Amino acid sequence: MAAVAGAAKTYRRGTHRAVTPAETLARLQPLRAAFGITRVANLTGLDRTGLPVVMVCRPNARSSAVFHGKGLDLAAAKASGLMEAIETWHAEQVELPLRLASLAELARGGGEACDVDGLPRVPGSRFHPDLRLLWVEGRDLVSGAPVWLPFETVHADATLLEAPGAGCFASDTNGLASGNTLAEATSHALCEVIERDATSLWHAGGPAGQEATRLDLDTIDDADCRAALDAVRRAGLSVAAWDITTDVGVPAVQCLVTDPGGEIGHPGHGAGCHPAREIAFLRALTEAVQVRTTYILGAREDIAHEDYDPAVLDARNRQAQALMRPAVRPRDFRSLGRFLFEDFETEVAWILDRLRAAALRQAVVVDLTRPALDVAVVRVVVPGLEGSDHHAGYVPGRRARAVRRGRP
Structure with missing residues (x-):
């Protein structure tokens, strides 16, 4: 492998980072103006799970002006949202020779x-x-x-x-992707392209293939995963997850969060990929929660008026409920790989x-x-x-x- 400037992992709660989210935030706060970031808002209270979600605004962006972040605590969610906004700024403002x-x-x-x-x-x-x-x-x-x-x-x-x-x-x-080091950013970027490939292939597999990959959530053996899952369930929401790992072999998970009571119409879909299965699951679950919050807020430019049309919502919820039907033989979560470095x-x-x-x-x-x-x-x-x-x-x-x- 070609050399990639690296660093040891020192933070492992819900994600793997070279430094803590608090340290990342302390370094990024003075740079907000340079990236055109005007607001970091805590959106957690818009939904009822208690899992932190934030919004980051860049009004003069050349793509989306609204970005979101999630995590197991507010500092992690803020760091996630700021990094997403900042990495997109870099991709909008490329100054490399063409x-x-x-x-x-x-x-x-x-x-x-x-x-x-x-x-x-x-x-x-x-x-x-x-x-x-x-x-x-x-x-x-x-x-x-x-x-x-x-x-x-x-x-x-x-x-x-x-x-x-x-x-x-x-x-x-x-x-x-961005990171505290070049190797951290590269790892996150690789996991993302593998995740998107896995999601597209899982959708291409059709209902029968999807049902065969359903995960038994009662077999989850990680404390942070269980705590996040319990928080969503205590909020009266239903959760399902699938093992969407492909032939590449890096653990990948698809997650769906629905509201059986119908108080909030849009189902939350999320996906995650990481060498450690618990991180893949947490990324998928927290992203699904973030998606719910995103639709409650309705501020992103890629959300259309049609997304709130009752007929559209009804069709999406019926599709989600079909996915939520119990699987005959769900997979043991512990069968996913867990590769630690x-x-x-x-x-x-x-x-x-x-x-x-x-x-x-x-x-x-x-x-x-x-x-x-x-x-x-x-x-x-x-x-x-x-x-x-x-x-x-x-x-x-x-x-x-x-x-x-x-x-x-």
Whole structure:
């Protein structure tokens, strides 16, 4: 594996970090103005679970102006929300050199491009080998060699819709991550792209495949997981979870939180991926709670008026209730892997080994860190993994098409 600046893990409650959330907050607070952050609001009281959720506002953002964070305590939720807002700022304000060329021109000039055939496409993609588009240089995490990526897969600037070659590949925040160190950020980014691939493949598997992956929540053996689960249940909400781990082998969990009483209409879906199964579950559960709160608040630009239409809510709740039906033979939570590492560099190396074992040969990182601001931010792209299917423009890739062909 190519060298990744690393650090030991010193914080392990609900997540793995190089420093405590309080230390992260103390470092980020003086930088809020530099990133255009005007407000950090505690939204926990909008719902009744007691699990902390925050909102972070960046009014002049070039993508979404509202970000959310979650965690087992308020400091962790604030750090989560601030880091999400800050990493997106970096992806909106990329100051790296760009190259305008076609894939054919890159090859003739001796430049190595990523496997573009493995990148998530958009409907009606314009891409062909002679189309000139913008590229940015990254680094293969396995070999350390420079690799060119379509800039569209790296930036998050929604004002660049008319950039040369735009409209070829999915442009979102998948694989964008920040951290207290470069290796911490890289680990989180790798887990996110694996999580999005796992979620898309789980959806592609259809109802029968999904039911077979249901988890028995009574077998959860981690104290923090049990405490968070109990908090949601005490609030009168129902919880279900599924093992969505793929052939990559990094534990991944899908979670659904519903309100049987119907007081709040929108079900909460969440997903998480991490070498330690308990962290994967907590990410999924706290994200599901965060999604509920997000719809209660209704402030994000990607939430439409139609999302609150009674007919739409009824259809989504019926779909959620169908998923919540008890499984015949749920899986033991302890059957998921639990792989623990003392530092992030070793963890990244293990994840890369898992990707290679699944015939995914490239993992390209672009370092978006601004040295003057000193927040580690990266974008990781793994050609061959599925993109996020959480939007209407999702185009199934090779892995999802293979799953669909194998459905009964």
